[in-house]
Each structure stands twice: as C-alpha cells, then as structure tokens.
Amino acid sequence: MRIGELARRTGVSERALRYYEEQGLLRPERRPSGYRVYGEADVAAVRRIRVLLAAGLNTAQINQVLPCVVVDDGLLVPDCPELVDELVKHRDRIGAAIEELAATQANLDTIIAGRRH
C-alpha cells in the first residue's frame, strides 16, 4: 500500500509517516516512481510507534525499543531485558521532571499567595 492508505488506516498523517522514516522508524520500499510502498506489518509498526510516543519516548529511544517490543492482546510488552532497563531509566527521568515542576509550582504558589487583595 502507498502512504495515503497507511495514513488512513492508522490515523497518522502522511507528514508524520515520512518523518518516522526520516527518523529510521520505518523502512518502506520505493517504487521506480519514487512512491513509498508499505507492508501490512507497517500498520502494526505505526501503532506501536504511537503507543511509545504517547509514553513520552523520543524517536531515538523508540528506535532502540521498537525491535524489542511485542504486542500481546493490544498491550505492548517489553521483550528484551535491556529494554526494561531503558524504560525504568526513562520512568525515573519523568519522576525527576515532575519533582522539578512541583518545586516550580510551589514557588509560584508562594508568589500568588503574597499578592495584595
């Protein structure tokens, strides 16, 4: 199938699909016309990419994770031990970011509480 059909079937824009390829997430074949040709497997791949993107991973991280993940009953399951390691690190980074934002919010609260009525 060509990019238009993949876009319709996944709900992902053609723009994003080309971007995923640029990031090495997808490797569609090329027809002599230059048109990209995707396989049935790419439909599933795009869905996996979306799930990982929603989990906050960037394309570089997804590149490492994608080959080590499998779909089971619509649930994404880690398949390699080193992957779980990466995910835990990512989770910790998110935790750190949350703490920093909380601190920033506390500072804002202090300023707001001090306003004149």
Added chain:
DNA sequence: CTTCTTACA
C-alpha cells in the same frame, strides 16, 4: 488524483 521533496510559519 496521489505522491514526492523542499522550504517556511
């Protein structure tokens, strides 16, 4: 009509 690349908001 569909896709492609490049470039800009």
Added chain:
DNA sequence: TGTAAGTA
C-alpha cells in the same frame, strides 16, 4: 506538524 509549490 501543517501546508504551499512545482513535479512525475
């Protein structure tokens, strides 16, 4: 990311 432009 969306979109416009000029093609194939």
